[in-house]
Amino acid sequence: MSEKELQYSKPSLQGTITIPGDKSVSHRSVMFGSIATGRTTVSGFLLGEDCLSTIDCFRKLGVEIEVDGTNVTINSAGIDAWQEPTEVLYTGNSGTTTRLMLGILAGSSVHTVMTGDASIGKRPMRRVIDPLRQMGAHITGRADGQYTPLAIQGTTLQAIDYQMPVASAQVKSAILLAGLRAEGTTIVRETEVSRDHTERMLRQFGAQVDVADGVVSFKGGQTLTGTHVSVPGDISSAAFFLAAGAICRDSDIVLENVGVNPTRDGMIEVLQNMNAAMTMERENDGGAEPTATIRIQTSTLKGTTIEGAIIPRLIDEIPIIALLATQANGKTIIKDAEELKVKETDRITAVVDELKKLGANIEATDDGMIIEGPTPLHGANLKTYGDHRIGMMGAVAALITDGAVTLDDADCIAVSYPEFFEHIEVVKK
Numbered sequence: 549m550s551e552k553e554l555q556y557s558k559p560s561l562q563g564t565i566t567i568p569g570d571k572s573v574s575h576r577s578v579m580f581g582s583i584a585t586g587r588t589t590v591s592g593f594l595l596g597e598d599c600l601s602t603i604d605c606f607r608k609l610g611v612e613i614e615v616d617g618t619n620v621t622i623n624s625a626g627i628d629a630w631q632e633p634t635e636v637l638y639t640g641n642s643g644t645t646t647r648l649m650l651g652i653l654a655g656s657s658v659h660t661v662m663t664g665d666a667s668i669g670k671r672p673m674r675r676v677i678d679p680l681r682q683m684g685a686h687i688t689g690r691a692d693g694q695y696t697p698l699a700i701q702g703t704t705l706q707a708i709d710y711q712m713p714v715a716s717a718q719v720k721s722a723i724l725l726a727g728l729r730a731e732g733t734t735i736v737r738e739t740e741v742s743r744d745h746t747e748r749m750l751r752q753f754g755a756q757v758d759v760a761d762g763v764v765s766f767k768g769g770q771t772l773t774g775t776h777v778s779v780p781g782d783i784s785s786a787a788f789f790l791a792a793g794a795i796c797r798d799s800d801i802v803l804e805n806v807g808v809n810p811t812r813d814g815m816i817e818v819l820q821n822m823n824a825a826m827t828m829e830r831e832n833d834g835g836a837e838p839t840a841t842i843r844i845q846t847s848t849l850k851g852t853t854i855e856g857a858i859i860p861r862l863i864d865e866i867p868i869i870a871l872l873a874t875q876a877n878g879k880t881i882i883k884d885a886e887e888l889k890v891k892e893t894d895r896i897t898a899v900v901d902e903l904k905k906l907g908a909n910i911e912a913t914d915d916g917m918i919i920e921g922p923t924p925l926h927g928a929n930l931k932t933y934g935d936h937r938i939g940m941m942g943a944v945a946a947l948i949t950d951g952a953v954t955l956d957d958a959d960c961i962a963v964s965y966p967e968f969f970e971h972i973e974v975v976k977k
C-alpha cells in the first residue's frame with residue numbers, strides 16, 4: 549500500500565493513448581483457453597493484477613500458460629486433463645475470477661479450495677452458488693457458501709432454467725460455464741441485459757449459443773477448441789480519460805482501441821446526453837468485440853439522469869461519471885445502481901464521501917446518488933478503500949483541483965490499469 553501525492557496544477561490534456569486490454573475479455577480468454585483442447589493465443593491481454601490472478605489459478609490446475617508482454621499462449625489438453633491442485637487457488641481482488649471459476653470448477657473432475665483478499669472475503673457468492681447448487685454443484689464455504697474461502701468438489705451437473713434476480717454478467721457467466729458440463733440445455737433469463745463477452749467467446753471457441761430477447765440458451769456437453777482471441781481495449785479504463793478530456797481545460801485527446809461492445813457502452817451514451825464534445829470512429833464491427841477510436845475535447849457539460857437498463861452497461865464507470873457530474877451544469881441523478889454496494893467496496897458510500905472531501909455537492913441515495921454541479925474542487929487526502937476505480941476517480945479529480953490530492957493507496961490501481969499514471973504523463977501538458 550503506497551500513498552501518492554498528486555500535484556498536477558490544472559493541466560491541459562493533449563495527445564493519443566492506446567487503451568490497454570479489456571479486463572473482462574482477458575479473464576475469459578484464459579478461462580476458455582484452459583477449458584478448451586489445443587492451443588489458444590491471446591493478443592492485447594491486460595497485465596492487470598486481477599487477470600494475473602486468473603492465470604495463476606489455471607497454472608495451479610496444471611494448464612501451461614506463457615506470457616510474453618501482452619501476448620499469452622495457453623496449451624491445454626482440455627478440462628478433463630486438469631490436475632487436482634495441492635494449493636489453494638488465490639483469486640486476489642477479483643470478483644470475476646472468483647465467480648466464474650466457481651461455475652467452471654463445479655463441473656470439473658477436481659477438488660479445489662479458493663480464496664481471495666479481504667475485499668473478496670466480503671463479496672456475496674451465494675448469488676452464484678445458489679443456481680450452481682440447483683445444478684447439483686458441491687460447494688461449501690463460510691456462511692453456507694456466501695463468503696470465501698470456498699471448497700468445490702467437481703461433479704456431474706444438470707442444466708437449469710434460471711431467471712436472474714440481479715443484472716450480473718458474473719452470475720450469468722458462471723451458470724453458462726457450468727452449463728457447458730451439464731446434461732441438458734441451460735437457459736438463463738435476464739431482465740436487464742448484462743455484458744455478453746461470455747456468449748461471444750463461447751462462439752469463438754466453437755460452441756453454439758442462442759440469444760433472443762434476453763434469454764440465453766446453451767446446450768451442455770459441447771467441447772471448446774483452442775483459437776485466437778484479440779482483446780479490445782477496456783472501455784472501463786478509457787472512461788477515466790474520456791472524463792478527464794471533457795473536464796480539463798483546453799484539452800483534446802484521442803483514445804485508440806476502445807472496446808465498444810453494445811452491452812458495455814453506456815458511458816458513451818451518457819457523455820452524448822451530457823453534451824460532451826466527442827467523436828467516435830468505429831473500426832471492426834465484424835469482429836468478436838467491436839472497437840473504436842474516440843476523440844474527446846473540453847466540454848460544456850449538462851446534468852443527466854442515469855437509470856434502468858443502462859446501469860449494467862456502465863456499472864463500473866459510475867465512480868468516474870459521478871466526478872464528471874460535479875463539473876456539469878445542473879443535476880445528475882443516478883438510480884437503480886444498488887449493485888455498487890457489493891463491488892470492491894461500497895462504491896455509493898466511497899464515491900460520495902471522497903467527492904465531498906473535494907468540495908462536491910453530492911448526496912447518497914439508497915440506489916445511487918444525486919450530484920449538483922458545477923462545483924470547483926479543492927485538494928484533500930482521499931481514501932481509495934483499496935478499490936482501483938475509486939483511486940482512479942481521485943487521480944482524475946486531481947487534474948482539476950486547486951491544491952494537491954493525496955491517495956492513501958495508489959497501488960490498487962494496478963488491478964485493472966497498471967499504466968494509468970504513465971498515461972496521465974503522456975497527455976498532460
Ligand SMILES: O=C(O)C1=C[C@@H](OP(=O)(O)O)[C@@H](O)[C@H](O)C1
Nearest residue numbers: 572644715716717718719863864
Ligand atoms: O463479468 C464481468 O467480467 C464483470 C461483470 C460486472 O460484475 P457483475 O456481474 O457483478 O455485475 C462488472 O462489475 C465486473 O467488473 C466485471
Ligand SMILES: C=C(OP(=O)(O)O)C(=O)O
Nearest residue numbers: 641642643644645864891
Ligand atoms: C467490479 C469490478 O471487478 P470484479 O467484480 O471482477 O472484482 C471492477 O473492475 O470494477
